[in-house]
Amino acid sequence: MDGKKLAQEVKAELKQRVEELWTSKQIVPRLAVILVGEDPASQVYVRNKRRAAEKIGIKTVDNLLPATVSEADLLDLIYEYNEDPNIHGILVQLPLPAHIDEAKVTHAILPSKDVDGFHPVNMGHLFMNMPHSLPCTPRGIMELLAAYGISPAGKEVVIVGRSNIVGRPMVALMLNADATVTVAHSKTKDLRAVTKRADILVVATGRPEMITGADIKPGAVVIDVGVNRLADGHLVGDVQRQTVEGVASYLTPVPGGVGPMTIAMLMKQTVEFAEKSGQDGY
Numbered sequence: 001m002d003g004k005k006l007a008q009e010v011k012a013e014l015k016q017r018v019e020e021l022w023t024s025k026q027i028v029p030r031l032a033v034i035l036v037g038e039d040p041a042s043q044v045y046v047r048n049k050r051r052a053a054e055k056i057g058i059k060t061v062d063n064l065l066p067a068t069v070s071e072a073d074l075l076d077l078i079y080e081y082n083e084d085p086n087i088h089g090i091l092v093q094l095p096l097p098a099h100i101d102e103a104k105v106t107h108a109i110l111p112s113k114d115v116d117g118f119h120p121v122n123m124g125h126l127f128m129n130m131p132h133s134l135p136c137t138p139r140g141i142m143e144l145l146a147a148y149g150i151s152p153a154g155k156e157v158v159i160v161g162r163s164n165i166v167g168r169p170m171v172a173l174m175l176n177a178d179a180t181v182t183v184a185h186s187k188t189k190d191l192r193a194v195t196k197r198a199d200i201l202v203v204a205t206g207r208p209e210m211i212t213g214a215d216i217k218p219g220a221v222v223i224d225v226g227v228n229r230l231a232d233g234h235l236v237g238d239v240q241r242q243t244v245e246g247v248a249s250y251l252t253p254v255p256g257g258v259g260p261m262t263i264a265m266l267m268k269q270t271v272e273f274a275e276k277s278g279q280d281g282y
């Protein structure tokens with residue numbers, strides 16, 4: 001499944017929507033991005049986000065804060081953006097340094113500007129199937145499946161991983177799409193027996209190549225959320241491509257699968273927020 005190509009298509013459509021928003025309402029979508037510290041992987045993502053935004057016509061307001069910034073100063077910056085009517089979305093790149101409470105920071109973002117969908121209010125709405133903001137990675141996965149004509153309705157979907165960023169919201173999205181959902185994680189007994197049941201398997205564990213061809217049902221659709229940089233510099237997923245390729249009907253590559261879709265969905269959410277701005281409650 002070609003996430004890179006689909007992401008290009010999504011971004012081309014967004015570019016048109018951004019032009020329409022300017023023509024009809026003179027609004028330019030604006031996204032505030034906050035990066036704390038100098039984690040090299042985070043710097044790459046933030047740069048990719050800025051590049052994608054520029055191409056679409058979204059303005060990004062980048063904030064590079066030193067790793068020593070206090071939690072209070074970071075919160076103050078968020079409050080400023082919360083109040084600023086010209087900012088439609090706020091993103092704080094995770095992980096944050098250990099002295100800063102990630103929950104406190106993500107919960108400080110106004111739910112209506114929470115482009116990542118991490119705020120408990122947005123997570124709650126999502127679980128009740130009345131979403132306002134959708135977490136970018138799970139949403140990107142749903143769009144990939146839809147583009148390939150794969151409907152989760154009635155299927156056995158197994159999600160490996162229960163993070164707040166991917167696993168848990170993925171459960172909600174799959175449930176909302178009428179799948180029969182199972183969540184496996186590090187304490188699951190006989191993981192292979194569980195993953196082998198899956199018609200659609202979503203793997204988001206952060207453990208390089210942990211899922212092999214022996215773990216999946218022939219013909220399964222396998223979604224690899226992992227982005228693991230090995231010591232030799234190359235990038236692998238949580239799925240072992242060589243052994244899974246011959247068994248699965250579809251597999252998302254790493255790189256070029258879920259990653260580019262995540263960025264495309266961030267852009268989509270920002271444009272949607274800008275389109276809604278000024279309406280009741282926003």
Ligand SMILES: Nc1nc(=O)c2c([nH]1)NC[C@@H]1CN(c3ccc(C(=O)N[C@@H](CCC(=O)O)C(=O)O)cc3)C=[N+]21
Pocket residue numbers: 044045048091092093094095116136137227235254255256257258259260262263
């Ligand atoms: N507040 C917040 N929101 C996030 O959405 C968020 C975050 N923090 N922290 C880190 C993770 C990770 N993440 C990725 C985004 C794009 C690629 C991506 O485009 N990957 C390329 C490869 C990039 C490379 O070469 O390193 C690909 O898979 O083709 C990967 C990972 C977003 N995250």
